[in-house]
Amino acid sequence: MTRTTFTWPRIPLQRRAAEPTRDGRTGAADRPAAPARRITGATVFYLIVTAVLIGYTAMAFGMDWRTDAGRIGPGYFPRILGVIGVALAALATIGSLRPTAAGPGEAAPRHPWPVAATCAGLAGFAAVMVPVGAIVTGALLLTGLLLLVDRTRPVRAAALGIGFPIALYVVFDILLNAALPSGVLPFL
Numbered sequence: 357m358t359r360t361t362f363t364w365p366r367i368p369l370q371r372r373a374a375e376p377t378r379d380g381r382t383g384a385a386d387r388p389a390a391p392a393r394r395i396t397g398a399t400v401f402y403l404i405v406t407a408v409l410i411g412y413t414a415m416a417f418g419m420d421w422r423t424d425a426g427r428i429g430p431g432y433f434p435r436i437l438g439v440i441g442v443a444l445a446a447l448a449t450i451g452s453l454r455p456t457a458a459g460p461g462e463a464a465p466r467h468p469w470p471v472a473a474t475c476a477g478l479a480g481f482a483a484v485m486v487p488v489g490a491i492v493t494g495a496l497l498l499t500g501l502l503l504l505v506d507r508t509r510p511v512r513a514a515a516l517g518i519g520f521p522i523a524l525y526v527v528f529d530i531l532l533n534a535a536l537p538s539g540v541l542p543f544l
Contacts, residue, residue, distance in 0.1 A: 396452055396454050398452040399452040401452075401471070402445055402448045402449035402452050406442060406445040406446055409441040409442045410442055412434070413434075413438030413439060413441070415434075416438045417435060417438075418431070470505070474501060477497050477500055480493075480497075485537055487539055488540055489536075489539020490536035491522065491525055491536070491541060493539075494524065495518045495520075495521045495522075496517075498516065498521065499513055499514055499517025499518065524536070
């Protein structure tokens, strides 16, 4: 089976190797040419995450960051998380661009099933968090993802998967007095 040659389209502001001019010179003899970069599946994923986080941050800046009593309001932490998330997602997007001329042994990582399972788990989490509850759905999602990544340590996955949502409940519901959806656990 023969491989066909495919070149990725150039994205805006993407650097290319210097092309020769009419007289045969490259025009960039004093500096090495940067390798051209191509868009990968990870780049598209990070672009989508960046767009979602930009929307989240815009909604966070629409909320009051301070209450009438002068205390921290509902928009305080979402603003901080949104700005940090957008910055990290943008950096990940830039870092995910791969050089087109990869050296030997530099194959792009491919993990389609864990990524698809993670996306499906997050979509299910968002769909059932309010009716089922934040602690139950968080524990199920986190335990499932930890088992997906490392099946050799199920006790650790269960401990972290159950302990982390309970710790979040303590921080948000008890310490910060910001109620999480209780769902099937009405006593919380």
